Amino acid sequence: MATRKEVAELAGVSEATVSRVLNGVGPIRKQTREKVLSAARELGYTPNSLARNLALKRSGNLGVIMPYLPKARLFSAYYFSEILNGIGSKAQQEGYDLLMIFRNAEEPTDYEELFRMHKVDGLVILGAKDELGEREALRALKQNQRPFCVVNQHFDGEDFPEVDADHVEGSYAAAGHLLAEGYRRIAFLNGPVSYSNSVDRRAGYERALADYGMIPELQLQYEGNFSRKSGLAAARDIAARLQEMDAVFAANDRMAIGLIQGLEAIGTTAAEFPAIVGYDDSDAAEMVTPALTSVRVPFFEIGETAAGQVLSNRAGVQELAGRILLPTKLVVRASSLGSARQEHCCSLSRRLE
C-alpha cells in the first residue's frame, strides 16, 4: 500500500502539504492541491485505517445496543460501565470504534437495518428484555448470519449467541453462604422477572433452600427494579417483618445498599439488623459500612468475551458459539457476619477517637 511519503515525492511537495490537502486545511494553491490529489489517486493512497475500512466496505464500528431509560444515568451504573470497559478494550485491540445505539421507544426494533446500512460490522446487545419485537429482531440477525451477541439475557427456545455469568450458581452460593452461617429465614429481594437474570437468581435461591429441606416463605419475597431507590422502598416493607427473618439476599448491590440505608434511616438497631448479601460485587460494596458480602460477576470479561465473539466471527475465524456462561465468585464481607460487623465499627471508632 502506498505511503504518504510516496505521494509527496510523486507530487513534488512535502508530506505536511499532502496532509493539509487531504484534510482540506487551507490555504493551499489550487495547482498544488490538484497535483497531490492526482498523485494520491495514481498510487491508490489510503491514508489510514478509516480509509482502509471505506475501501473494504466496512464501517469499522462495533455497535452496542443500549437500553432506552430516559432518566437513568446508564454510564454510571456499575453493570453497564464495566461491561462497556470490556467491550471497549476488545474493540480497541481490534481497531474498532464503538457505536452506542440507544433503543428508540418510538421506532420498532430493527437491528438488521444497522448492518444493511453499513452502520456497524457487528453488534453486542445489552439490556434486552424478553419481548416479541426483540425476539424477531434477533431472529433476523441470526437468519442473515450477522455477527452479534446478546449479553446478560437468555432467550429460551432460541439459539442466539449469548454471553452471561452463571447466575443460578452465583445465587446458590449467596443463599448457601447465609444458610451455612446459620441463618434460616432468608428474605429475597429480587429484580423484575422480565429479565432472565431474575429468573436465574430465584432458581439459585430456591435450590439452596431445598438443600436444607426448605421452600421460600411467600411473605418474605420482595421485588425491586435493581435501583438503590427500590431498595430504599423495600426497606419499609422489610422493616415491618424483621421479627420474621434473620437475613436478606438482594439481587444486586444497589438494592442491598438502598435496603441498608433505609433500615438505618428507620433506626433499626444492630440486634434487629438482618444479615445481608448483595450481588454484582460493585465498587460500592467495599465502600459501605458494614462492607457488603456480594457475588462477584466478571462484567469486564463478559463484555470482552461478547465483543471477541462478534469480532472473531466477523473475521470468519470461528463460528458463533451458543450460550457462554462465565463463573461468579462469592466475596464474604462484614454484612453477612453479625459479629464481624460490630467489630469493624468498634475498631473504626477506636481509631478515630
Place this chain on the structure above:
Amino acid sequence: MATRKEVAELAGVSEATVSRVLNGVGPIRKQTREKVLSAARELGYTPNSLARNLALKRSGNLGVIMPYLPKARLFSAYYFSEILNGIGSKAQQEGYDLLMIFRNAEEPTDYEELFRMHKVDGLVILGAKDELGEREALRALKQNQRPFCVVNQHFDGEDFPEVDADHVEGSYAAAGHLLAEGYRRIAFLNGPVSYSNSVDRRAGYERALADYGMIPELQLQYEGNFSRKSGLAAARDIAARLQEMDAVFAANDRMAIGLIQGLEAIGTTAAEFPAIVGYDDSDAAEMVTPALTSVRVPFFEIGETAAGQVLSNRAGVQELAGRILLPTKLVVRASSLGSARQEHCCSLSRRLE
C-alpha cells in the same frame, strides 16, 4: 413521506411482508420481493431515521473522542461516565447515536478525517492534552468550520469552542473553606500540569492562600495522576510530614480517598489526621467514612452543553460559542470538620453496638 402501509398496498402484500423483504428475512418468493422493492422505489419509501440519514448524507453519529488509556476502566471513572451520560442524553433527544472513538497511539490525531469520511456529523473531544498534534488537529476542525467542542481542557491562545467548569473558582472555594475553618498549613495534592484543569486548581488554591497573605509552602506540594492509587502512594510522603500540615486539598475525590485509605492503613490516629477536601463530588464522596467534603462539578451538564453546542451548530441554528464555564459548588461534609468527623463515627458505633 411514504409509509410502510402505502408500500404494502401498492405491492399488494402485508406490512409484515414489506418488513421481511427490506430486512432480508427469508424465505420470500422472488416475485414478491421484486414487487415490494419496486413499490418502495416508486414511493421513495425510507423506512426510518437511519434511511433518512443516508438520504441526507449524514451519518447520524455524534463522535466522542476518548483518551487512549489501555489499562484504565474509563467507563467506570465518575468523571467520564457522568459526562457521557450528559452527552448521551442530548444525543438521544436529538436522534443521534454516539460513536466512541478511542485515541490510537499508533496513528496521528486526525479528527478532520472523521468528517471527511462521514463517520460523524459532530465531535465532542474528551481527555485532550495540550500537545502539538492535538492543537493541529483541532485547528483543522476550526478552519473547516466543523461542529466540535472540547470538554474540560483549555487551549491557551486558540479560539476553540470549549465547555468546562470553573475550576479556579471551585478550588478557591475548597481552599477558602479550609482557611475559614481555621486551618493554615494546607498541603496540595494536584494532578499533572499537562491538563489545564490542574493549572486552574493551582490558581484557585494560591488565590485563596493569598487572601490570607500566605503563599504555598514548597514542601507541602504533591502530584498524583488522578487515580486512587496515586493518592495511596502520596499518603506515604504526606504521613512523613503530618506534623507540618493540618489539612490537605486533593485535586479529585479518587486521590483524596486513596489518601484517606493510605493514612488509615499506616495507622494514623484521629489527632494526627489532617482535614481533607476532595474535588468532583463523585458518588464515592458520600460512601466513605468520614464522608468527604468536595467540590461538585456539573459533569452531566457539561456533557449535555457540549453535545448541545455541537448539534445545534450542526443544524445551523447558532454559531459556536467560545469558552463556556459552568459554576461549581462546595459540598461540606465530615472530612473537613474535625469534631463532626469524630461524632459521626461515634454515633455509627453506638447504633451498631
